Amino acid sequence: MFEMKQMRLVPVLLLSLLVFGIYTPAQAAGGEEAPEQHWSFDGIFGTYDRAALQRGYKVYSQVCAACHSMDRISYRNLTALGYTEAQAKAVAANYMVEDGPNDEGDMVERTALLSDHFPNPYANKNAAAYANNGAMPPDMSLLVKARHGGADYIYGIMTGYEEPPADHELLPGQNWNRYMPGNVIAMAQPLSDGLVSYEDGSSETVAQYARDVAHFLTWASEPHMEERKRTGIKAFLFLLAFTGLMYVIKRKVWAKVH
Amino acid sequence: MSGGEKAEFKSPVISWIDQRLPVFTMMQKEYGVFPTPKNFNYFWNFGAISMVLLILMIVTGIVLAMHYTPHADMAFNSVERIMRDVNWGWLLRYMHMNGASFFFIAVYIHIFRGMYYGSYKGPRELLWIFGVLIYLLMMATAFMGYTLPWSQMGGWAATVITNLFSAIPFFGEGLVELLWGGFAVDNPTLNRFFALHYLLPFVIVAVVFLHVWALHVTGSNNPLGVDPKGKQDTLPFHPYYTVKDTFGLGVFLLLYVAVTFFLPNIFAHPDHFVEYDSLVTPVHIVPEWYFLPFYAVLRAITFDINLVMLGGFGIMFLPFFLCLGNCCAGKILPFKFPKLPQSSVCLLLGAAVFAVGLMLSGSIPLLTDTTIIEAKLGGVIAMFGAVMVLFFLPWLDGHPVKSARYRPLYKTFLLLLVVTLLALGWVGSQPPEGLPVLVGQAGTAYYFAFFVIILPWLSKNEKALALPKSISEAVLKEKNENAGVVA
Numbered sequence: 001m002f003e004m005k006q007m008r009l010v011p012v013l014l015l016s017l018l019v020f021g022i023y024t025p026a027q028a029a030g031g032e033e034a035p036e037q038h039w040s041f042d043g044i045f046g047t048y049d050r051a052a053l054q055r056g057y058k059v060y061s062q063v064c065a066a067c068h069s070m071d072r073i074s075y076r077n078l079t080a081l082g083y084t085e086a087q088a089k090a091v092a093a094n095y096m097v098e099d100g101p102n103d104e105g106d107m108v109e110r111t112a113l114l115s116d117h118f119p120n121p122y123a124n125k126n127a128a129a130y131a132n133n134g135a136m137p138p139d140m141s142l143l144v145k146a147r148h149g150g151a152d153y154i155y156g157i158m159t160g161y162e163e164p165p166a167d168h169e170l171l172p173g174q175n176w177n178r179y180m181p182g183n184v185i186a187m188a189q190p191l192s193d194g195l196v197s198y199e200d201g202s203s204e205t206v207a208q209y210a211r212d213v214a215h216f217l218t219w220a221s222e223p224h225m226e227e228r229k230r231t232g233i234k235a236f237l238f239l240l241a242f243t244g245l246m247y248v249i250k251r252k253v254w255a256k257v258h
Numbered sequence: 259m260s261g262g263e264k265a266e267f268k269s270p271v272i273s274w275i276d277q278r279l280p281v282f283t284m285m286q287k288e289y290g291v292f293p294t295p296k297n298f299n300y301f302w303n304f305g306a307i308s309m310v311l312l313i314l315m316i317v318t319g320i321v322l323a324m325h326y327t328p329h330a331d332m333a334f335n336s337v338e339r340i341m342r343d344v345n346w347g348w349l350l351r352y353m354h355m356n357g358a359s360f361f362f363i364a365v366y367i368h369i370f371r372g373m374y375y376g377s378y379k380g381p382r383e384l385l386w387i388f389g390v391l392i393y394l395l396m397m398a399t400a401f402m403g404y405t406l407p408w409s410q411m412g413g414w415a416a417t418v419i420t421n422l423f424s425a426i427p428f429f430g431e432g433l434v435e436l437l438w439g440g441f442a443v444d445n446p447t448l449n450r451f452f453a454l455h456y457l458l459p460f461v462i463v464a465v466v467f468l469h470v471w472a473l474h475v476t477g478s479n480n481p482l483g484v485d486p487k488g489k490q491d492t493l494p495f496h497p498y499y500t501v502k503d504t505f506g507l508g509v510f511l512l513l514y515v516a517v518t519f520f521l522p523n524i525f526a527h528p529d530h531f532v533e534y535d536s537l538v539t540p541v542h543i544v545p546e547w548y549f550l551p552f553y554a555v556l557r558a559i560t561f562d563i564n565l566v567m568l569g570g571f572g573i574m575f576l577p578f579f580l581c582l583g584n585c586c587a588g589k590i591l592p593f594k595f596p597k598l599p600q601s602s603v604c605l606l607l608g609a610a611v612f613a614v615g616l617m618l619s620g621s622i623p624l625l626t627d628t629t630i631i632e633a634k635l636g637g638v639i640a641m642f643g644a645v646m647v648l649f650f651l652p653w654l655d656g657h658p659v660k661s662a663r664y665r666p667l668y669k670t671f672l673l674l675l676v677v678t679l680l681a682l683g684w685v686g687s688q689p690p691e692g693l694p695v696l697v698g699q700a701g702t703a704y705y706f707a708f709f710v711i712i713l714p715w716l717s718k719n720e721k722a723l724a725l726p727k728s729i730s731e732a733v734l735k736e737k738n739e740n741a742g743v744v745a
Contacts (some may be wrong), residue, residue, distance in 0.1 A: 044520045072338055142338070145523060182626035221531075224341070224348045231349065232519020239515055243508030250501045257296060257493065 031181040034156025041151075041218060042231065044183070047226050048219050050082035053155035055198055056216025057081055062196050065139065067132065067187075069120040072141035072232045073220055076114040080223060081216075088114055095119055133173040144214070144221040151214040153179065158210030161189040170171050265495075289475050290734030294499055294525045295480035297729050302499075304368035310507055312466065313401040316459050319568045326406070328452035330445035333408035352522040358400050358512045359525045365393060371486070373651075373672060376660030377479040383652035385476060388469040389564040390648045395462045397549070397645070404546055408448060412529050413534030414453065414543045417443045422556070425635040440553040442536065477595035482662025484725055484731055491729035496733040501727075526673045542689060550686030551679045558702040559636035562629040564619060570612025576604050578710035582653065605711050640702060647709045654709055654745035656717040664723040671712050 041048040060070070075092035079085055081104070092112040097119050100107040111118070122128035129136040138146075147153045156179035164176035177185045191206045198204055198215070202212075219225075267273045267282060276282040325344050327336035340347035369389070372378055378386035380520040383429075401419060405412040420437045424430045439446025476484070486492045493499070514642050517524060525547060529540045563571075618626045631639070655668075682701040688694040726732035 035277065069561045074333075076513050145526075146528050148528050228348060228352075228519055228522070232515065234517050235519060236512065239508060239512050243505060243512060246501060246505040250505045251495050252503050258500070 004136065030183045031177070032179055034152045034160070034179040037155055037214075038151050039151055039215065039218070041215075044229055046229065049215065051200060051202075052215040053081040053219055055200070055202060055208075056082070056212035056214070058198070059191075059196050059213040060140070063209075064213065065118070065121060065192055067121055067128075067137040068140045069122070069137075070118045070140045070220065071120055071126075072117070072139075074115060075112060077223065080219070081167055086115070092116060098112075117214045130223045131160050131185055134224075137187070140217055142221050150221075151218045154211045154214035155219055157185070158213065159207055159239060172179055263423050265697050268580075283721065288495075289481040289500070290494065290496045291486065292474065292495040293477070293489075294495045295478055295486050295729055296491060296498075297480050297733055298478070298499070298502070298505055299481050301367065301444045301481075301501075302512070302632075303503050304364050304371060306503040307317040307507050307510050308361065308364045308368055309466065311364055312459070312462065313358060313360030314356065314462075315357050315361060317446075317480070318357065319456070319459065322354055323456060328406070328449055330408060330448050330534075333448060338345060352518050356518045356525065357547065358403065359546070360510075360517070361471050364510065365396065366548070369393065370676065374662045374669075375479055375481055375654070376483050376657075376662070377661050378652045379655070380652065381476050382472070383481065385472040386467060386473060387649055388465055390461055390645075390651075391516050392465050392469060394645060395458055395465065399455060399458040399462065400546065402451040402458075405451050407530065408534045409530045410534055411529040411543070413443060414529075414540055415537070415545060416447060417547075419446070420601070422634075422638050424639075425632065425638045427635070433682060435563070436527055444536075446540055446576070463662050477661060479661065479679045480729060481582065481728055482660060483664070484727075484729060485731075486563075487728045494694060538713060544687055547683065547687075550684075551682035552641050552644055552686070554685035554694075554698045554706050555702045556637045556641040556688070556703065557686075558695070559633050559640050559696040560690075560695060561616060561619070561636075562633050563631040564615055564626045565624070565630055566618070566622075567612050568615075568630050570608045570610070570615055572608070574608030575613055575710050576608070577644075577714050578654070581587060582650065602715065605707070644702075644705060647706070651713075652708070654717075655713040657720060657722070659722040659725065664725055665716075665720055666723070667720045668716055671708060675705070675708050682738040721728070 002177050037204045040046060040052070060068075075088050076085075078088040078091060083091070092114055093118075095112040096109050097112045097116050102108055122131065125136055132237050144154060149156065157177055158171045160178035160180070162176055162178055164170050164183075166174070171178060173186060175181055175185050175188055193206055194204045196204065196209060198208075202208055222228075267276060272282055309623070322340065325336065325347060327333060332482055337351070340351050342348075372386065372389065401415070405416040412507065420434055423437060424434045426433060435441060437447070437450075438444070439450055453483075464551045480486075527544060544550070615626055620627045657665065657668070659665055662672060678701045685694045685698040685701065690698075725736070
């Protein structure tokens, strides 16, 4: 039955085409694809590295947060980085948020609670764009999922600043980045060696900061990834056993027919 | 479905109910002892698999709707809330999102099986038509679901697709405003899309019921395309096919689970994670993978169509029109059309006229300098035509032999159609410039040629291989051959 074998290939072919992403849309002209990095969250058993998450949060809060909001994350979520609830409370207490109106109708400033979202550095989108030459710094809560290349892209941008080619003149407020689609990026190089101090002895270099912040932003985009993979393994094993059992029963039931 | 003699049930409760409403008799008849050809291969699992996925989509969809807010300002945030804060919300959302893709995978394999084994041929024409109707409803439902997270990709997909209707002459603009509920894609658009996205799945359920009903009247086709001749050719549905379907379902779900849990965003474009902004157009607006071939057909018509080109099309499709006309001849029409002219002659002549029209575009007054159909409308007609032509399949292919197993020419052309659709899928994912445009045009030409020229031609001219006398004879022969190989 050569024909049957041929036919069975069709769904397999279709699926593999889809799964292996033949249909990846083309990249915008200019700007290389960021090279692939190895991450602890890769693969079906991958998990986040708590120490990297905490370092990444430190880089975010001391550097990125000056311009980038992250308004889907609240201080209670910090416990997922390995902080205790008390530590997360202490972090929140460093920030002021606007609340109200109170009984007298006035807005009040108070220290942030666990339930508060990370405050936005700007009053609104227009203020953010105005302060940054018209280029609004994107919110970072979903950034890793909203860019081709995900964490590799973030790492690429952070480490991809370089001098423009000789024939290309940059306008004021423009910078050249190897991995930015179109190469021209409004954000000036945000990281420099020794900018953020680490307590755990990790090297205080741009490359290390970039890795850590990309790790942190991946968690922010996909906070339930570990639970998802754990559940997936259980679901897959259960289905595998179930399907195997069905195969045995099917063979038994059909034995009389064949 | 019910009727005839009642089955006997041991339980008094079941018998009490059954005497008053014979649902158990019906289930016994339709899914218990229902005579089913004994020679199904695993392609016959995909009906049941599609059914399970439809139920899965409805269940996850209803729960998602409990947490989702259909408002232009809140929709994106409410989806993110589901992903982050709702208990198991990420699971529901990923199951629903990837479930749509897997539903289409199952249905595409199901449609391919129907075409390969000629399951659309008499007496199953209506069964096939219900199937195409389900597919059409699925497309509408999936498209509207794609827009609901109100992301850049969703909002802009809504803009692109609704704008297609503006190509319709005279009332197109009004129709688009009706779809939008205003003068741009905005909150009213989202509201009506949500309402319809919730409604249509239940319409699909109703049509699936008709589809299954029609199936149980005609009985299933089988890989040989030879009807069962008696008891020796069939098996009761239960336990033989209940267990085989469950096993096949298990294998399919393993793939689904692997993608849902380990690669949940593989089908999702990054612009799906950016909130919709009506002032920022994404670089590439692409539909979900399952629409890409049709998107390629839409964009294949890059030229305005003048009178000569239209005439060329007319000549090419003449066999199709006559074939359709003759279906009605004698019944509705009081006369018969002349015998079909040679399809190949029509094809060549029509293509030549079309090419002349294209080359002389704009140079001969009235004939080639008047646009009859604008490129945009041409694309829209081609895209909808590509789906609509499926409704006519049972009449376009009038060959008496069902299964492609005994039709080597049909098999070759059909597999070529699959390759063409994969190529069109690739074209649909690329920016419309350079090579993809040419491949898209060639692919679109082959797609339509397959249905309206090749199939009618094969119906008349293809010599089929010798059919086995019956299913059981074929099964026994195969068994003996296998035994021979082993010995």
